[in-house]
Amino acid sequence: MTGLSDLNVGTLGTRLVNTAAGIAGEAWTNIKSVVAHELRVLAGRIRDIAEAALSGEVSKTGARTLLRVARNNLAATIAMTSVLLLAAAQKLINAVLGEVKNFVNGAIGFKLL
């Protein structure tokens, strides 16, 4: 039977660190990959705009408009990164709190939390 003696803070700490490291590592890898992809795409678009402007396929006014759109997308990508980071932090916090809940309920032997 479990009891209060099972509430080992050291064990809980290790479990929390492992949970956090797993989620944070995976989330950060995903975020990096998504953001890097979007920035590479954006860089390619800006190169296309520059080439089209230099070759005269797009007017200078048109090229400036396209560049403004590319900059809107850059601002959106930065804002998206912030949301992805917050979403990862949210997942991390809730996973750690869930781990605490499981640990305490498991140690006590009934659903306290």
Next chain:
Amino acid sequence: MTNIKRIAVCLLGLVLVSCGPIRLLPEYDPEIEKGLNKYHVETLQFMAEMERTGAPATGTYNGQPISKYYQDTSASLTNLVVRAEAQGGRTPCSKLGNASDTVLSFIAETSVIDDAIDAIDPNTQISVNQNESDCSSIVLRAVLANQRELEGFHRSEGSLRGPGAQIFRELISDGVRVALITENAKK
């Protein structure tokens, strides 16, 4: 740490755990995802038709003045921005400096964006929108701003044909994809 402090920390932890999941972001809104998909399909169809006909901004589309298409899409996107703002994140995007730094460090590594911009206009600089809105709203505002730019582009270029229109179409799709990734991250 004194025993009183330890107990206080434990109690705080228990209160947090018992309060249920913590939310740092506004709730996922399926209407925003649906609205973005609808806008994207409509715009791709519109641009394909403009490519085919070469109609000017003063022409017609689906039996209606083209200006009506621009008005309708702007109205729908404005509604999505308002929805996002109403659900509202409480943290202004400008306060989340770390993410901006992260993205800007990627850019610094590649430098290709600066090179390309310099090829057009050496005085152009990238500036990050320091808006007080939350980040989700800013992403949708970018999609709306792009749509408004499309009408101006249509007028200045005379039609939506050729390489410029193709780049514009891709940029619009990029903006919508970023907005969809942002909304889906809240699930």
